[in-house]
Amino acid sequence: MQSQQKADNDLLHIYGRMISVGLVLVIMAVVGAKYFLTLPQIAARGLEVEHTRLLNVLVMVRSQWLSLGKPQQMQLNWEVLDNISIKPETSVVSMNDLGWPQPKSFTAQGCQDLWWQLMGAELDNTDLVADYSAQDNSCSYLSSNGDSLGYQLDSGSVTFLAAP
Structure with missing residues (x-):
């Protein structure tokens, strides 16, 4: 029974890490998209x-x-x-x-x-x-x-x- 609880607990930790990595990737994608969309405006100011x-x-x-x-x-x-x-x-x-x-x-x-x-x-x-x-x-x-x-x-x- 304890091995089942340990396996469930490990699985929850893995899901938590996957969600954290997914959120970090989404945030990076949003920041990256905003950065690359403003590059032409910055270049135009040259x-x-x-x-x-x-x-x-x-x-x-x-x-x-x-x-x-x-x-x-x-x-x-x-x-x-x-x-x-x-x-x-x-x-x-x-x-x-x-x-x-x-x-x-x-x-x-x-x-x-x-x-x-x-x-x-x-x-x-x-x-x-x-x-x-x-x-x-x-x-x-x-x-x-x-x-x-x-x-x-x-x-x-x-x-x-x-x-x-």
Whole structure:
């Protein structure tokens, strides 16, 4: 009789553990689903963050331009992280008469190079495509989700447009 009670007791413990494991798995599934559903929203904010970074860099560069006596070109230094170490990178950026950085060439490639010079990162790494508009003399940076960032080369204004 005691062996039957012991077997019933062991069976109840096993059922209890199975229910506990099942509850943990359900909770993990709910948390995981919420996490993976919010990933696209987090990724979509990438260009919004880059907008703030670009604004800060432009203000810093223009401030240095003023403090250095308004030179035609400025040297920008970045520490770039490659797979193994951090290495210093230097680039020279041309400035217009009002103190705003200008691309080397007024083309899409020039805008792409300007992004690297200002932000210290390749466009390939940020999933952006550069474009130059001669009509309003601006560089546009388009994200794969439809957001865009525009940099007015004459006035230094930066606009962020979110996809609808």
